[in-house]
Amino acid sequence: MDKSQQFTSLLDKVRKIVAGSDPREQKLQDICQLLEKEVLYYNWVGFYLVDLEGDQELVLGPFVGEPTEHNLISFGDGVCGQVADAQEMLVVQDVSQENNYLSCSPDVQSEIVVPLFNSEDELIGELDIDSHTKSPFTDEDRLFLDRVGELVGGLF
């Protein structure tokens, strides 16, 4: 199975999780588990959710992978904070070249962060994926994760 076939099949599985009857938190956890297990170079998969009562902060939600000390990230800080400000997907193919970066583990080489929007087009969170491989993300990953992001945004 090539990458585009794999992503098509994974998208079907994400659709099924989203359409299921579990609570939203569980669906997010299941999506993390699926992506981390099935895509070999997705080594940490997690959600950060916008603290709607707080002041421009992201709160760590469901994730799979090594625990992180970054439970709370202010808008503007790190890759996640940059995405919260710009409201656009950001791909860092080599984290050693990124100045505004919050390290979770020395094993991480690259990162992709996808903003999530609700039906009113408000930013409600982010999908964050770290990889232990340098430059692993292609346009196929962008397209795939963009679709995953749309599906997850529909849950809010």
Ligand code: SME
């Ligand atoms: N690297 C992120 C912080 C979150 S960890 O990857 C889990 C950043 O720079 O915002």
